Amino acid sequence: PGEGTAAGRAGRSPGGGISDVEREFLEASRHRGRRRSLIARGAIASLTALVLVAAAGAVVALVRGGQASGRAAEAAAQRDQALSRQVAASANAARDTSLGAQLALAAYRLSATPEARGALLGSLSRPAGGRMIGHTAPVQQVAYRRDGRVAVTASGDSTARLWNVTDPLRPASLGVVKGHTGGVAAAAFSPDGRVLATGSADGTARLWDVSDTAAPRALATLKGHEDEVGSLAFSPKGDVLATASRDGSMRLWDVAEPARARQVAVRDQETGPARVAYSPDGSMVALTSAAGTVTLLDVLTPARPASLAVLTSGQGGVRGVTFAPNGLHLATSSGTGAVELWDITAAKLVGTARGHGDPVDDIAFSPDGGVLASASADATVGLWSVADPQAPELVASLAGFPDAVTGVAFSPNGRHLATSSADGIARLWNAADAARVAPRARLARHTGAVGALAIDKAGRVLATASDDRTVRLWDVSDPAVSTPQSTLTGHTGHVTAAAFSPDGRRLLTASLDRTARLWDVADPVAPKQLGTLTGHTDGVRTAAYSADGRMVVTTGRDGRTLLWNVADPAAPQRVAALGQSDARVSAAVFRPDGRVVAVGSGTSSVRLWDVSTPAEPRDLGSFAAHTGGVLDLGFSRDGKKLATASSDGGARLWDVSRPQSPKRLADLPGHTAGVSAVAFGPDDRTLVTASRDATLRIWNVVTPARPALWAVFSGRDVVRDVEFGPDGTVLASASGTAAQLWGLNVEQAAANVCEASGTSITRAEWSRYVPGRPYAPPCTAD
Structure with missing residues (x-):
C-alpha cells in the first residue's frame, strides 16, 4: 500500500489536483467533442444547403413548368382563335345558309x-332551310303527299x-325508290x-306502291315517250295521270288500277320539252311548249282532249x-326569269313578276293562293304576293342555296316550303308567313x-x-317581319338622306333634286308632305334634325352647309350658312343638346360650330380628322365624343367635351375600304362602323381610349349607312337595294341555328x- 500511495502521489499535481494523465485524457476528450460538434455542424449545414438547393430547384422547376404550361395554353388558345376565324370566314362565304x-x-x-361572334349573329339575318341529305346527284323536283x-x-x-317531314326541323329518310335506268326528273x-308516279331520263314513267313508305314496290312502267319524262300530274280524282316529255308530247294514262295502267290519249307538239298541270277541278290540263x-x-273525256x-x-x-x-288563274315561268300570271276565263296575261x-x-302556289313561289337557276326562291x-x-327571297334551285312545293297546310336544288340537297323552309323567313328581316322592295x-x-x-x-x-316593331307601310314619292332625284324628328311624327328627306x-x-300608313326646303343650287347630300326638332342642317353639292328653322314645317326658313362654300362638304350633324354642329369635309377636316344663336353661328375651329x-x-348621346369615318378606311374617336380643343382618343382599325357610316348605341357603350368593304364592325367603347372589337358582320354588298334601334337590340344597315336588320343576341342566334338547320353538318x-x-x-338530334 505504501508503494501504491507513493505512486499515486507521483501522478498528481501539487496541492492534491488531477494527475497529468487525467489531464491529458480530459483534453483529448474535449478535443474529440469539439471535433464531433464541428463535424455535426458541418453535416447539418451541408444537409441544410442541400435541402435549400433542392427546394430552390423545385421552385425553379415549378415556375418553369408553369411558364411552359402557360405558353402551351396560350399557343393552344391562339390556334383555336386562328381556326375559329378561318371557320367563321367559311361560314360567311357559304352559300348554303x-x-x-x-x-x-x-x-x-x-x-x-x-x-x-359576327358570323353567328349574322345567321339570324339569313333564311336557313332544314337540309335533307342523301342523294348523290342534283335533286330535280320535290313534292308533298296530301297529308x-x-x-x-x-x-x-x-x-x-321518301322523307318523313312530320317534324320539319328534323326530316328523316324513309324508303328509296329504285328501278329507273336514268335520272329521275x-x-x-x-x-x-x-x-x-316518277318520270325519268330513261323515257319512262313508273308507278310505285308507297303505302309502306319504308318499302316502295314497283307497280307498272309506262312506256311510249321518246325522251325524258320531266313532268307529270295526277287528276284530282287520281284515276288519270298526265305525263309530258322532252319529245314535246303529253300522254294521258288510265291509272284507276295502277298495276294495269294504260294509255288513253296522246297529244303531240313540234317543240319540247313540255310541262303539264291539272286544274283544281280536273276539267283542264295546261300543256306548255318550248315555243312559248x-x-x-x-x-273531261280523257280519251279525247280538246283544245280550249x-x-x-x-x-x-x-x-x-x-x-x-x-x-281562275294560271302561272307560268320562263327562261328569262319572268313569271307570268294569266286570267284563264279571259285567256289573257294579267301580271308579270x-x-x-x-x-x-x-x-x-300556296294553298290559299296568296303567295307564289318561284325556283330559279340564280340560286334563289322568290316568294311573291299575288293577292292582286x-x-x-316580291315579299321575300330565299337565298340559301349554293346552286340552281330546281323545284318548289308548299306543304298542304301552307306552313312550309320544300325545295330541290342542283347541289343534291332538298330543303324545308318555314313559310307560314312569307314575310317572316328569318329572325331578322331584309327590307327589299326598292328598285x-x-x-x-x-x-x-x-x-x-x-x-x-x-x-x-x-x-x-316599314313597320319593324317585329324585327323578323318586313312589313311595308307606305311609299313617299315626290323627289325627282336620288334620295340621299332621311331623318326622323325627335318625336317621330315628322320625317326629313334630302335629294339630289336640290331639295x-x-x-x-x-300615321306611317298615310304620310303627307308638309313643306320643301329650297335654297341649295345643287343636290342635297345630308340632312339632320336638332334635338328639339325646331332646327335642321343640310349639306349640298353646292358646297354649302345651311341651317333651317322648321318650327313651322309648312314654311321652313333658311336661317344661316355655316362658313364659306366647301365643294367637298360631306356631312353635318347636331350635338344632342343642339348647341353645336359638326361638319365633315372631303378635305379630311371636321369643323365645329356654335349654333346656340342659329342666326349667328360661331366658328369654334377645325381639326384634321383623317388622311382621307x-x-x-356622329356624336355620342352625352355629346362629349365624336366618331368620324373616312375614305381612308379608318374611323376615329375624338374627345370634344371642349369643342375648341378636340383630342383624339382612339383609332378603330380593320376595314379594308372606306368607312361610310358610324353610329353610337343608345347607351354610348357601343359603336358601329360600316364600310364599303361590305362589313360592319361593332366596338365596345366603354373605355373610349381603348375600344375593343366585339363583332364583325360580313355581307356581300357595300354598306352605305347604319343605325341602332333605340333599345340597342337591333341594328339596321343599308346595302344593295335593301335594308337589313341584324340581331345582337348570341344566345338567340345559337338556338336558332339548331332549330332551323335540319340535318347536322356531315x-x-x-x-x-x-x-x-x-x-x-x-347541332345533334335529341
Whole structure:
C-alpha cells in the first residue's frame, strides 16, 4: 500500500489536483467533442444547403413548368382563335345558309372571336332551310303527299327518296325508290297518297306502291315517250295521270288500277320539252311548249282532249306551269326569269313578276293562293304576293342555296316550303308567313340602291331612302317581319338622306333634286308632305334634325352647309350658312343638346360650330380628322365624343367635351375600304362602323381610349349607312337595294341555328371546314 500511495502521489499535481494523465485524457476528450460538434455542424449545414438547393430547384422547376404550361395554353388558345376565324370566314362565304349557320356556331364554340361572334349573329339575318341529305346527284323536283307528313325528292342519281317531314326541323329518310335506268326528273303522289308516279331520263314513267313508305314496290312502267319524262300530274280524282316529255308530247294514262295502267290519249307538239298541270277541278290540263305557248285542254273525256285556248308568252319557252287553287288563274315561268300570271276565263296575261336573273324552272302556289313561289337557276326562291294578280310583289327571297334551285312545293297546310336544288340537297323552309323567313328581316322592295336609313325614337318605324327616288316606311316593331307601310314619292332625284324628328311624327328627306322635304308621318300608313326646303343650287347630300326638332342642317353639292328653322314645317326658313362654300362638304350633324354642329369635309377636316344663336353661328375651329376625306360623323348621346369615318378606311374617336380643343382618343382599325357610316348605341357603350368593304364592325367603347372589337358582320354588298334601334337590340344597315336588320343576341342566334338547320353538318363537311379537330357537330338530334 505504501508503494501504491507513493505512486499515486507521483501522478498528481501539487496541492492534491488531477494527475497529468487525467489531464491529458480530459483534453483529448474535449478535443474529440469539439471535433464531433464541428463535424455535426458541418453535416447539418451541408444537409441544410442541400435541402435549400433542392427546394430552390423545385421552385425553379415549378415556375418553369408553369411558364411552359402557360405558353402551351396560350399557343393552344391562339390556334383555336386562328381556326375559329378561318371557320367563321367559311361560314360567311357559304352559300348554303344552313351549312354556314352551323359552321358559325362551330367557330364560336372553338373561340369567341369577333369574327365568329359576327358570323353567328349574322345567321339570324339569313333564311336557313332544314337540309335533307342523301342523294348523290342534283335533286330535280320535290313534292308533298296530301297529308303533308311525307315528301318525295327526285334525283339525277336515278332514285327518288321518301322523307318523313312530320317534324320539319328534323326530316328523316324513309324508303328509296329504285328501278329507273336514268335520272329521275319528276315525282308526284296520287291524291290518296298510296301511289307514287316518277318520270325519268330513261323515257319512262313508273308507278310505285308507297303505302309502306319504308318499302316502295314497283307497280307498272309506262312506256311510249321518246325522251325524258320531266313532268307529270295526277287528276284530282287520281284515276288519270298526265305525263309530258322532252319529245314535246303529253300522254294521258288510265291509272284507276295502277298495276294495269294504260294509255288513253296522246297529244303531240313540234317543240319540247313540255310541262303539264291539272286544274283544281280536273276539267283542264295546261300543256306548255318550248315555243312559248300554253295550251289549255278540256280533259273531261280523257280519251279525247280538246283544245280550249292557247296562251302565248312573250318570254320565250315556258319552263313551268301551275294553276291557282281557285282555278281562275294560271302561272307560268320562263327562261328569262319572268313569271307570268294569266286570267284563264279571259285567256289573257294579267301580271308579270320580275326579279330573277336566270331561268325559273318551277313555280307553286300556296294553298290559299296568296303567295307564289318561284325556283330559279340564280340560286334563289322568290316568294311573291299575288293577292292582286295584276301587281305581283316580291315579299321575300330565299337565298340559301349554293346552286340552281330546281323545284318548289308548299306543304298542304301552307306552313312550309320544300325545295330541290342542283347541289343534291332538298330543303324545308318555314313559310307560314312569307314575310317572316328569318329572325331578322331584309327590307327589299326598292328598285334602286338604298343609300340611307333612319329609325324613329320608338323603334317601330324605319325609313329607307333610295336611288329609285322614293322613301319607304316599314313597320319593324317585329324585327323578323318586313312589313311595308307606305311609299313617299315626290323627289325627282336620288334620295340621299332621311331623318326622323325627335318625336317621330315628322320625317326629313334630302335629294339630289336640290331639295329637302318635310313629311307628316304620325300615321306611317298615310304620310303627307308638309313643306320643301329650297335654297341649295345643287343636290342635297345630308340632312339632320336638332334635338328639339325646331332646327335642321343640310349639306349640298353646292358646297354649302345651311341651317333651317322648321318650327313651322309648312314654311321652313333658311336661317344661316355655316362658313364659306366647301365643294367637298360631306356631312353635318347636331350635338344632342343642339348647341353645336359638326361638319365633315372631303378635305379630311371636321369643323365645329356654335349654333346656340342659329342666326349667328360661331366658328369654334377645325381639326384634321383623317388622311382621307370625312364621309360621316356622329356624336355620342352625352355629346362629349365624336366618331368620324373616312375614305381612308379608318374611323376615329375624338374627345370634344371642349369643342375648341378636340383630342383624339382612339383609332378603330380593320376595314379594308372606306368607312361610310358610324353610329353610337343608345347607351354610348357601343359603336358601329360600316364600310364599303361590305362589313360592319361593332366596338365596345366603354373605355373610349381603348375600344375593343366585339363583332364583325360580313355581307356581300357595300354598306352605305347604319343605325341602332333605340333599345340597342337591333341594328339596321343599308346595302344593295335593301335594308337589313341584324340581331345582337348570341344566345338567340345559337338556338336558332339548331332549330332551323335540319340535318347536322356531315363528317365530310366537318373534315373540310374544321380540319384537324374531332367530329363534333354543333347541332345533334335529341
